[in-house]
Amino acid sequence: xxxxxxxxxxxxxxxxxxxxxxxxxxxxxxxxxxxxxxxxxxxxxxxxxxxxxxxxxxxxxxxxxxxxxxxxxxxxxxxxxxxxxxxxxxxxxxxxxxxxxxxxxxxxxxxxxxxxxxx
Numbered sequence: 859x860x861x862x863x864x865x866x867x868x869x870x871x872x873x874x875x876x877x878x879x880x881x882x883x884x885x886x887x888x889x890x891x892x893x894x895x896x897x898x899x900x901x902x903x904x905x906x907x908x909x910x911x912x913x914x915x916x917x918x919x920x921x922x923x924x925x926x927x928x929x930x931x932x933x934x935x936x937x938x939x940x941x942x943x944x945x946x947x948x949x950x951x952x953x954x955x956x957x958x959x960x961x962x963x964x965x966x967x968x969x970x971x972x973x974x975x976x977x
Contacts, residue, residue, distance in 0.1 A: 860912035860920070862905075867965040868912075871905030871927070874958045878934070881951050885941075893946065897937045903930035904962060917973045924973075928966045935959045 862868045878901035885894045904927045911923025935956060942952040 859915075862909040862912035865908070865912075867962060867969065868905050868908050870958065870962050870965065871908060874934075874955070874962060875901040875905060877955065877958065881947060881955065885946055889946065893937060893941060893944075897934060897941070900930045900934035900937060903927070904934070908966075917976065921970055921973045924966050924970050928963060928970075931959050931963045931966065935963075 875898075878897055882894045882897055907923045907926040907930065911920045911927070914920055914923065938947070938952050938955045938959070941947040942949060947955075
């Protein structure tokens with residue numbers, strides 16, 4: 859069994875989820891069930907699916923949950939772009955979030971390659 863807390867990609871995902879929650883506090887109330895909720899769900903889905911995958915037996919199952927985390931990272935990236943283009947979030951915070959997301963995507967992708975190589 860893997861300890862998800864030992865993976866830096868999980869910690870980065872956890873930190874990103876916190877940053878997204880804090881960044882979306884000031885979004886318009888009418889977006890509470892729209893962009894705000896979607897961004898938050900996508901953000902916490904990254905580390906939560908990774909953690910769930912760590913509890914699975916075998917690299918194939920673990921890799922499947924990494925893929926889900928990767929999909930959530932792409933989804934969050936889109937919502938950051940949408941929020942920027944709708945002027946809901948400032949360019950600086952969006953740039954910072956995009957950098958964080960891209961780092962996480964690279965690390966998740968590298969891990970999938972490693973798991974395939976080790977298989």
